[in-house]
Amino acid sequence: MTRRLIILGTGGNCFDIVDAVHAINAISPRFDIAGFLDDAAHRQNSTVYGYPVLGTLPDACRWDNCDFVNGIGSPANFFRKDQIIATTGLSADRFATVIHPSSAVSKSAVIGNGSVLLANTTVCAGATIGCHAMVLPGTTVSHDCRIGDHVCVASGVVLCAGVTAEDLCYLGAGCTVLGGRTVGQGALVGAGSVVVRDVAQGTVVCGNPAAFLRTVQ
Ligand SMILES: CC(C)(COP(=O)(O)OP(=O)(O)OC[C@H]1O[C@@H](n2cnc3c(N)ncnc32)[C@H](O)[C@@H]1OP(=O)(O)O)[C@@H](O)C(=O)NCCC(=O)NCCS
CATH class of the missing domain: 2.160.10.10 (Hexapeptide repeat proteins)
Structure with a gap:
């Protein structure tokens, strides 16, 4: 049984997460990638790396019955990564490793x-x-x-x-x-x-x- 997975962010690390998920699934199907969430206005309603941008981080709680993983974190914003993830309002148990x-x-x-x-x-x-x-x-x-x-x-x-x-x-x-x-x-x-x-x-x-x-x- 696969779990739907939503990735936070649309930077390069997020695409590497997609590749990691594909590699995991090639061994034993585990995740079904639903798409990305990103706060950037220019990303909305677009498709990146083959998956749709579904909305912004505060939209996360609209998505029931799926897991999330964060790909946001760069030299520009690393020190407030906790605050960025907190804007989703998601509890810790909603995140996959x-x-x-x-x-x-x-x-x-x-x-x-x-x-x-x-x-x-x-x-x-x-x-x-x-x-x-x-x-x-x-x-x-x-x-x-x-x-x-x-x-x-x-x-x-x-x-x-x-x-x-x-x-x-x-x-x-x-x-x-x-x-x-x-x-x-x-x-x-x-x-x-x-x-x-x-x-x-x-x-x-x-x-x-x-x-x-x-x-x-
Ligand atoms: C350290 C860092 C944050 C500094 O960025 P910055 O504050 O914009 O600093 P600047 O580029 O203006 O450089 C300031 C001085 O530090 C030096 N410097 C910058 N980064 C350096 C590094 N990694 N090692 C050695 N010296 C460095 C510059 O040569 C410059 O020296 P100068 O004043 O004698 O000319 C940045 O260079 C860095 O290494 N970021 C990490 C990037 C990274 O690992 N990305 C991974 C993505 S996968």
């Missing part, structure tokens, strides 16, 4: 409700990932890492053992966080950076070694 079948996820890892793991992600023993997190292709989450709620982990990130990524932070493409370090709540690590010391909440750091650039706004 989408894991691309090419991912390698340890039996002892815990993945929270509504989170997305895209192609070729690796989540090692004892790692935990919170709710509404998004992990983009080719990322490695080493053993005993703790990824909070609403975290965005871009493509090709390497989190060494025991890293903590607090709620609402953004780890830019290809960055590396050394073992045991903490990236604070709502912080952003720039693409390709190497984090060698803890990152303060609400700050942007970049470079190798990663250094303070500015505060998040």
